[in-house]
Amino acid sequence: MNIIISNSSNIPIYEQIKEQIKNKIIANELKSGELLPSIRSLAKDLRISVITTKNAYEALEKEGYVETIAAKGTYVSNKNVELIREEQLQKVENLIDTAVSIARLSKISKSEIQDMLDIIYGEEN
Numbered sequence: 001m002n003i004i005i006s007n008s009s010n011i012p013i014y015e016q017i018k019e020q021i022k023n024k025i026i027a028n029e030l031k032s033g034e035l036l037p038s039i040r041s042l043a044k045d046l047r048i049s050v051i052t053t054k055n056a057y058e059a060l061e062k063e064g065y066v067e068t069i070a071a072k073g074t075y076v077s078n079k080n081v082e083l084i085r086e087e088q089l090q091k092v093e094n095l096i097d098t099a100v101s102i103a104r105l106s107k108i109s110k111s112e113i114q115d116m117l118d119i120i121y122g123e124e125n
Helices: 013-026 039-046 050-062 081-105 110-120
Strands: 066-069 073-076
Touching (some): 013 050, 013 081, 050 066
């Protein structure tokens, strides 16, 4: 599994691992039922503490993205992919709502926001 850790980031290492694994699950790069590397194996590959990896896996399990089976390992949860997508849509909706509120206060037009979205998505003509 390809995970990139930034030591210069303000984000804790366990959180970086958690978010990257979560993003791979959301993007369907990691499939439901797929076995994740063992805590020790991932820690060794990333050259980090086993405790840090354990914390990342525990956070993922708490959020329902993975399931740990004693003496077998940690697997991508069978959590409904549509439910994960809905959670992500809700997050995006909340962020857009905040952006629109700021835009209205700043007299930024809908077309200016659309231009920003096109640029961010790389679809500028």
